[in-house]
Structures are given as structure tokens and as C-alpha cells.
Amino acid sequence: MINYKRFSLENGLRVLVHEDKSTPLIAMNILYDVGSRDENPAMTGLAHLFEHLMFGGSLNIPDYDTPLQLVGGENNAFTNNDITNYYLTIPSENIETGFWLESDRMLELDFSQKNLDTQRNVVIEEFNQRYLNQPYGDAILKLRPLAYKVHPYRWPTIGMDMAHIKNTDLEQVKSFFFSHYAPNNAILALTGNIGYDLAFQLSRKWFGPIEKRTIQSRNLHAEPEQTEERILTIERDVPSTALYKVWHIGPRNGKDFYTLDLITDLLAGGESGRLYTKLVRGKKLFSEINAYLTADIDPGLIIVQGKLMKGVDIQQADESVNEVINGLQSENEIKDEMEKVKNKFESSTVFSNTSILNKAANLSFFELLGEPGLINNEVDAYRNVSHGMVIEALERYFNPTNCSTINYISTRKKK
């Protein structure tokens, strides 16, 4: 059981505190309710670029990292479709420095042209490193616009076109800050060696004086229902052919989220998952295969991706994936396997919650979903999934008309 307390400041900042005296450290997580889905389609990648800019100094502090390092702290951040998340760990005696730093950059950034110029280059190098200079690196860039036609999930967090990054100017950066970075658009979680009273007092002292801001309202167009199968074939000079299949699913707080999560675990949770057992070990069609949920807040995707063994026909590989998924409808062996993935989920939750950083990130995200209690209830939600619910979800989502496929064909000549 993870005990936590919550409070809100007058400016709308929500704060969650979980005390864990067994560590000398404190984790501080600040989630801003802004992600790449909030970007203008003509200027994608801004939310992530912005994450980089957040380390370039703020109104009263010319450099974020050095003062934190000076008190023994360490930090990082990530951006995804939905959120921008900043986190640090710090020896507890120096927690106030964390408050000083984080509140100052919420107050106002030092919008410097030099910093913008440098970080634009860094982000372009990041794009090259992650997506262009890796075999199969561009598959995910092609997958999103295949599956989404309307919703902003159609572009990747790093941006759909590096020209957008190159063209970003300081005015756009400023306006992005003031319409998304604000106490009333953020959630602060503190976990570790900190009591509620101190957390409350320091939150009020440092974040309290920051004024509420007007947040750009979110009017996202829902993705229309997909009505026919989509297939994209790409040819690349890679060692082996790969297959990517995605199906649209419901939102993160939809009623069947944990059912879908359990389905991906039945398929690919560990070495004993069905896809691995049947298609890698058994039929030897794939050298590796995986299945997972995007877990996006708006309706997301189930992704199955695998690399084919040499000489395997992609059509046959594709059919075998569908066969394994359909096999989940049958009662055979499913009871034991459901118990297995439930045990594994429980155990991985216990392990994840041994880290104060994970606890802080989870508390913030669950608060954003409006259900902070999930930190303690997720295992039950997952345990409550029945085979009937699995069958229902399979029927609802795993239809060919709801599916997009990339056949990523290797053009390499055999030796």
C-alpha cells in the first residue's frame, strides 16, 4: 500500500506527497499537461524541443543543471504525445534547491536565441540518431500517419518534419510557454524522505506566488473509425524483413484498458508469451516479436512488431500473427496463462514501486487521469479481467478493417 496525501494551491497546482523514510533521497516529478498532441500541425515537435529549452536557464537562474549538481542532484525529462515530464532525485537535505529550480522555470524561462539555436541542432541530431541512422528506425515514423488520419497522434513526438524544428522562432517558443506552462496545468509529486508538512510548506513558498495562466484549450478532433484495412509496403536495405501491425483501441481510462494490457501480456509478456512460444520457438517464422499498448490518453494503438527469419514469406508471417491472436478466444490453456500474466503484473508492480522515481511519475500521471488511487488499485483492475472480457475486446478491436500493416521488406541480396 502506497500512502499519499494531496493538496492544491490557490493557483491550481496539484501536489501529491508520499513519504518513504527508507531512502536518504527525495524524488520530485513535475508533469505538465502538454504533449505533441497539443501542437499546431504546421509546427510539430515543439513540445519536445521545448523540453530541451527548459534546461537552458530561467528568469533568475542562468543555468539549470549546475546548481542541481552542486547539491548532489540528478535530473532528466521526457516528452510524449500527451505529457511533458520533468524529474529529479536529490539528497533530502537539499530538497529546497529542487523547489527553487523547478519553480523558477515554471515562473519564466530565459528565452535566449543562442539556446534555441543550439537545441534545434541537438534535436535534429537526436532525430538522426534515433530514426535515420538505425535500421528500421523510420518504421514508427511511417506507422503513425498510416493509423491516424486526423488526430494529432499522426505525428511523432520528435516532429513530423525537421523543417518544423528548423523554422521555430523565439516568439513561437514564448507563446507556447505561456499557454501551456503554468501551475494550473501542472502536477507536482514528491516521494521519498519528505514529510507532508515540509512538502506543503515548501510548495506554498516556492510555487504559491506563481500566477495562474490562461491555458490554450484543447479541441482535438477525434480519429474517425477506420473502415478498411491499410497496408503499406516499404523497401529498405536492412538485414531482414519486418512486420508491423497496429489496431486502434480505446483511451487510457476506458473500461477495457487493462483487458487490452492483459492481452498484450498473453501475447508477448516474457519468454512464455504466445507469440514468442508459437512463432519464434515453434514455427520459427520470426527471430523476435513483441506486442504492446501505446497507453496514450486519447484512443491509442496495440502494436505487434516482429522481424522475420530469412526466407519466410511475409503473408504467411502476417497470417500466423492473426492466428495466434484469434487463438486467445479458445478456452484451451487460457486459464493458467491468465493467472500467470496476472501474477507477473502484480510482481512487476511491486518491483516498479521500489523506486521513488517510479512512484512519483506514476502518482503524477494517475492524478492527471483523475485517478491517483490507481497507484494502489491497478493490480486489482488487472486481476479482475475475465476471459469473457478478453473475448469481447478481441472481437471489438482485432478486425482487419481496424488494422494497419507495414510490410518492411528487406532488399538485401542473399549471399
Add this chain to the structure above:
Amino acid sequence: MMNNLQRIRPPVFPVEKVVIPEAKSFRLNNGVPVYLIEAGTEDIMRLEFIFKAGQVKEYLPLLASTCNMMLSEGSQNYSSEELNRSLDYYGVFLNQTAEKDSAGIVLFFLNKHIEKVLELSREILFRPVFPEAELNSLMKKRLHWHMVNREKVQNLAIDQFFESLFGKNHPYGYQIREQDFENITPSLLSDFHTKYYTPENMAVIISGKIHNKTAELLNSYIGNIGSNENNNEASVNFINGEKLKKVHINKSGTVQNAIRIGSATINKKHPDYPGLKILDSILGGYFGSRLMKNIREEKGYTYSISSSISSLDIAGYKVISTEVGQKNYQKAIDEIYSEIMLLQNVPVKKEEMAVVRNYMSGEMVRMFDGPFALAESFRSAWEFGLDNSYYYRLAEKIKTIDPDEIIELARTYYNIDDLYEITVGSE
């Protein structure tokens, strides 16, 4: 409203002196040493079995890693599927690792399953049967993974780096070729296993909220395992680096070139090692390091650049790693050398020393926070015959090292003529 708060910087408190819990140790009936580290709040344990069965022991490429990976592919009493299903059913996380010097397994589990975990561990470690069908399928998969990995400039670079440093013929150094995947047979694996996965070659490291029957259960499952042979064949204990210091591997169509610069050096057993660790941090060991500040934060040439220093049994090595676009990659290399030369010639200023001292003190707190970190830190000293006094020496050095000593270390250990420079990408 804003004016009510003077945004005055809070005071900097020195990071609390790191306190490291001592491991308790005892021996199983068959002499295997066991180390217990009590920590954490949850009823979970981390159980590591470690053997001197790493690459350095192999007489054929891939032998050590394949032997380790095949441990869970079928045993006297379980098929590979049964083993994996059983581990998953009990919510156990199993990591199999084969490194340059050592190999073994680590299991993470809820305490209530300790008995099952020990039973399965015994199967995995001491009763594997190396079935031919599973071996063939594993080698095919590994060949695929290998081919994908060899597409990545960073992998080509690090493989060449180790070859240059340790030599084409040393297990630390040789590169894997596609035909190596055809040479491994069940009997070779079985032979390697019999020789090196033995009580004489192993230790057990346990951390977490330790189950009160741990010692008793370990003895009943592992304590009666005997050894067939006694093997103390010495490994090749000297290294012979390649003569050529600069190697460029041409790979067309890349948008970034990979750079690895470094050399073999002292390992943890050497008294200068703590100082070198600090020097390495200043150079490229953390986000505020000089390489990061200069090459990423100032010039924007790369998404990331770092340096690190690592210890192996018979040597250590240090390496600077980055990937840089074609346009800037020569400039990045020049900057790397000029940062090294700066450290050899100009004393580090007091302010920067304070940042690195405090950052590293914070790192030391993180290294001993919680049962998993504690076990890893314990292991990485223990493997070199060191105990916690190594960490206390490091902590002391972090507080007391002075700029002259940094210069001295940079001159002794970063002689530019000794450094290998490996680059991969389009010319």
C-alpha cells in the same frame, strides 16, 4: 503577488556522508560463499549467482555467451517452455548475463516464492541439457540479431574499439564473425558448463528483505552440488593492443558517424582509480561535464556525448563515445582532444571542482539506495577482491582531490599518443 517572494537561492548543504550497510557472509556446505545484504521495505529479493565463466574463459567465440543463454533452454526436469512458463507464473524476473570476465543469472522475486525460485535456479544452473533443436534455433536468432546490430555505426565502432585495445586474438577483443554462429555444438556447451559452472567458481549475492529461511533453503538446493573436475586454468592474463591507433570503418549511407576514443588503463585495484573516476566525470561522466557542455550544449554537434571508465579483471579501459553528423564530426574529434589537453594543462577551477564533488557525492548516495543498487555496488567491488573500503576511499578522494592531482592524472593516463581513435560512417 510576485514581489512577495525574494527568489533567493537556498543554502547548499553538504551531502550526508554515505553509510554502506555491510554484507553478512557465510558458506554453503559445499563451500560456496554467500553474501547477504538486508535492505528495502518490500518483501522481495534479488538473488544473483555469479560464476567465473565469462568470455575470457572461452576458447571459441560465442561459447561463454551461448552457454549462459542456453541455461534456461531445457534441463533434466523441465523443457525450455516449462522453465519459462514456470518463472513467469511465479512472477520471477530472470536476467542471464555473460560478460567479459563473469557470467551468471540474477533473479528478482517475491519472497513467498523463494523455494520455487531455488528449485528452478538449480535446474537452470546445474542441470541444463543443451538440447540441439533449441541451440540451432537460438543460433539462427542470434545471427539475425548480430546482422541487425552490425548495421548500427555505434556497434561497429565499439566492436572495433575492443579489438584495437585488447587485440584480435584475446577474448576481450576479437570480433564476432557470421561463421562463428555455426561452430557451437551441444557437447562444447556441456563441456564448458562442466568446467566453469561449478561451486569452486561461484558466489551468491542476495539482497532485499531477506527471507528467514534463506540460508537453510540455499543449502538444501545448492549446498550439496559437487564438482566433477577442478579447473583453475589460468586465462590469458596479458593484453596486446593493435599497433594501429586510428581506424576508420567506411559505411555508406549513414547520416551520423560514430566516434570512440580511448585506451586500456588501470582497473579498480589500482590506487589511482578513484582519482581517475573523478577526472573521467569532469571530462564526460555527467550532464555537466566538459564534453557535454562544449560539444552538445555549446555547439549542438550531437545529441549525446559521454566518457566512461570501466574495470575488467586484467585491465581497465576508458572510452569517449558519441555520434555526430558528417558535417561536424572532424570538429567534434578536435574538440575532444582539446578538452583532454585542457585538463592536462589548466587547473580545474574551484567552482567546477565543487560541482563535480557534490554531484559525485550525490551519485554515491544513489549507488547505495535500495536493495538492487546495493547489490550491484557490492558486486562491482567484490569482483575485484575489494570491499566497502574501496567506496570509502572513493568518497574521501571526491572530497579531497585537488586540481594539481587532476592535472597529474590527466598527464599520466590520457597521453594523446596512446589513445585509439575509431570512427565509423561515410567519409
